[in-house]
Amino acid sequence: MSNSRRKDGTVLRTPEQAMAMVGASLRKRYRAEQRFRAYGLISVILGLSFLAILLASIVGNGYSAFRQTFVTLDIHFDADVIDPEGTRNPETLRLANYNSLIRDALLAIFPEASGRSAKRKLAALISNGAPFQLQDGVLQDPSLIGKTLPVEIPASADIDMLMKGRIDRTLPEAERRVSDDQVRWVDALAEQGRVNMRWNRALFTHGDSRDPEMAGIWGAMKGSFYMLLVTLLLSFPIGVAAAVYLEEFAPRNRWTDLIEININNLAAVPSIVFGLLGLAVFLNFFGLPRSAPIVGGLVLTVMTLPTVIISSRAALTSVPPSIREAALGMGASKMQTTFHHVVPLALPGMLTGTIIGMARALGESAPLLMIGMVAFIVDVPQGLFDPSTALPVQIYLWADAPERAFVERTSAAIIVLLGFLVLMNSVAIYLRRKFERRW
């Protein structure tokens, strides 16, 4: 069968020929289809596996930080050391040399450790914070003096790492942070049942510290809490009010267009720029204190406001006009319609948006670096004007610390932070599910 050619040059085919051509190319097209589909699937899997690797490495590094190594020593609360004059004066008790009590207890177990360097290595088994624990105990109960009691005190971070298997015992001595002697001593203590792993309370009750085993996130958590409090108290009412005005009252004109463009742009401005704003306006112009949660809260408010406004507006638009018309028809004023009927119906959506904004604010650290919340602060903040850090900033600070034990604690702090974020987002999702109405 020969092809007939039309005047304009196109080839006229019979249906059979056309089907044959399509059939021939079809296999190729289906393969392309398969490939395209596979690319898509690979992308999804890639994204999900990134997530899995990220979470696995964080959890793998961090889960062990929730437990900590403690050593039980028979401490003799020697009256001659603590209170030689027997006055029980709190000031004397405070200033006593508790370090020597620990050293004596260790030497009683390992009398062979003689010489300065051996003694120092022996003392290095125990945390630098342990004397403070003894001091607290004696101050609370002076009747301890003179007695000999088994006391559980935190081991130093290196020993903690050793017990958790994070230090390779097979390495040559010079390449490890713990010496052969120390390994032997710890093993001996473990054999006597004096080494225990317990819940790491310090992580949740202490502020920052240079000693990993004494460092905690309580200060940072409180700082974050204060900041979020300020952010919530300011951004929710202001954001809702702004959204109500723009959605329910504002005339469509240049001014409101300008506001809208501004809000949309602010939502996409890099967070560090808000930090510069905070530094120049809140610190230098208004003279608010550096590192204070109030300033952090203000910066985060400015940063989350666009999110709150945008989601509140979306919640308001989803309320059907019939509600408004019904209320207006009953003689309510515009303001009454809005605040008695529209806003309550939109409230779950607004709350959801606010919580999501809060979650973002909780994870934000870049602007906080600008306003000095990155300092090393040991004390737990007691108010809005005390110097403090925030949880993500604490993570940043610890991530910079060279000690191996801080890697573990950084990961643990991240787990806590992610836990809060999951909690907040679940509340948001729950609210949405529970109160979402389909009109």
Next chain:
Amino acid sequence: MTASTLFIALLAISVAGFLAGRKRAFALAADRGGIRALHSLPGHYGLYAAIWAGIPAILLLLFWQGIEPTLISNLVVRDLPPEIQALPPERVGLIMNDVKNLVVGNIVSGNVSADVRAAADHWQRLERINSVARAALSIGVAALGLLLAWRLIRPELRARNHVEIVAKWFLIACSTIAIFTTVGIVLSVLFESIRFFQQVPVTEFLFGLEWSPQTAIRADQVGGSGAFGAVPLFAGTALIAGIAMLVAAPVGLMTAIYLAEYAPRSVRSVAKPLLEILAGIPTVVYGFFAALVVAPEIRELGESLGMNVASESALAAGLVMGVMIIPFVSSLSDDVINAVPQSMRDGAYALGATKSETTRQVIFPAALPGIVGGLLLAVSRAIGETMIVVMAAGLSANLTANPLQAVTTVTVQIVTLLVGDQEFDSPKTLAAFALGLVLFVVTLVLNVIALTVVRKYREQYE
């Protein structure tokens, strides 16, 4: 009385005003034959009274708080002995610092002279007067407001309208905060940048090839040249953002296409929220991950291939940043793809196109403006991202296109220049604001373009 207790007291007066106003409305109505005689609801009269009692007094208190520190300080300076007042202003400032420290009870530098002691006493006296006057005045104003409202309330009073006007002005004020924020950002970076450009020419900053912001304290100091050529920073930012986009654009786009066109509902409902988690993870976590896991892996891999990889390579930061942006790209593209009308798909299927052909030749071109807008937003995110690069990219300003070397970015330099102690007028500190200005302008332009493109696109299919 401290300012906060005073504030609470004013709020209490305001609440009392509400109750009193409402009660008065009821009382007036009772004389005229019931609540129908009132123009507004009794609650409106209460709010009317509360507004009169509360708002003027609170505004006064805020104003007072604003001027109080300078006022007291100026009064004390005026009463200082003439020989101290004759000193140059910065010396007077130092002395005033001592006075303030003495007032607060801090440790004072050096010996306290009698003059300083007297000034501090004077300060404390003024502060006592001030606190009494502040309390008396604001509570007086609140009481006056309450009294005025009490007199003004009568059944014909259009209380609701008055209250609603105040409420509306409150709403308007809240909605303008976005504008004030933008103005605040622009002014705060602009002023410092102008001061910077007075010391370093704009052209040198924008086109200079060398960046080393350490200014010399002594003239003969080594390495303290103070060069402010920002091109290496721009190049480094572009390199890292480019790597991030190379990861995020294809993966994010294909993810969106797969989830929108291919995935069964069950897969979509699981995969989409899981990917959104990537967007919710704080950037500091990504930074930690990049520095702890990704950078060493890349270094090891490179070394096993015989390449020289910096431990803070641009590649590590870029890759992790790309992962962070994937959900951003995919959710924006997903919206855009879903906005393409079903009729266009149906048309393509009717002509015998396969799903991938429909996607590539019909949906993709139709969605292109929206996708480009989304990608531009993603680029602006990548440029402005701070924590990942601070933790995983370096500080050395190399002008290189090699992703295995360490580069630094605009945001990293802003952070390093501003964290820690700073003198506020050295070009080093001011340079951070100039960089902030560049960052703000670039991201603003990207955002404006992207948002306009996306909006135009949406309107096309509505």
